[in-house]
Amino acid sequence: MTDPRLSAVDAKLLATLERAFDAHAGHDAHIDLAELQKALGLRSEYLARRVLLLFDSNRDGVVSKEEFLAGARTLLLGSDRDKLWFAFRLYDHDGDGFLDHHEVMRMLSMTLAEDEIVERAKQPVEQLARVFLKAADRNADGRVSFERERSAKGARRRRGAKKVYRSLLMRVS
Ligand SMILES: [Ca+2]
Numbered sequence: 001m002t003d004p005r006l007s008a009v010d011a012k013l014l015a016t017l018e019r020a021f022d023a024h025a026g027h028d029a030h031i032d033l034a035e036l037q038k039a040l041g042l043r044s045e046y047l048a049r050r051v052l053l054l055f056d057s058n059r060d061g062v063v064s065k066e067e068f069l070a071g072a073r074t075l076l077l078g079s080d081r082d083k084l085w086f087a088f089r090l091y092d093h094d095g096d097g098f099l100d101h102h103e104v105m106r107m108l109s110m111t112l113a114e115d116e117i118v119e120r121a122k123q124p125v126e127q128l129a130r131v132f133l134k135a136a137d138r139n140a141d142g143r144v145s146f147e148r149e150r151s152a153k154g155a156r157r158r159r160g161a162k163k164v165y166r167s168l169l170m171r172v173s
């Protein structure tokens with residue numbers, strides 16, 4: 001890094017991230033699905049797979065150090081919009097730019113499962129999904145786009161995103 005604007009904090013973070021990568025990547029110097037799931041402490045292999053897809057820019061199925069640093073920097077130092085965009089793509093399973101009922105259901109199920117509150121949840125996921133969509137889906141077409149999502153009261157979805165950020169932050173610090 002030769003950027004003179006790179007602050008000491010930034011440089012320190014980069015060093016921390018590099019150490020975190022080395023610790024999890026193993027001898028092949030790449031983070032595969034199992035290593036990523038373990039590194040993030042995720043119960044859901046599906047969620048780990050989604051994170052891997054977002055980090056894996058060259059689509060070779062594993063995360064290189066460069067890909068890891070780029071992704072982690074976006075999540076740690078990026079704008080709120082960058083972070084939300086990451087979370088949105090995480091749950092947009094078919095990549096059509098919208099969260100539909102099934103994707104919202106999956107997102108809520110996973111968030112609840114990761115938080116170990118699935119047994120305690122009084123409302124079934126189906127009902128939560130309906131409430132969420134009703135709050136976030138302003139033009140009532142049954143799905144949520146990124147722009148609308150951003151401005152809507154998508155509190156549950158944001159909590160899901162926070163969980164991922166928290167996991168990432170915890171593992172790299
Ligand atoms: Ca590895």
Ligand SMILES: [Ca+2]
Pocket residue numbers: 055056057058059060061062063064067
């Ligand atoms: Ca890759």
Ligand SMILES: [Ca+2]
Pocket residue numbers: 092093094095096097098099100103
């Ligand atoms: Ca979708």
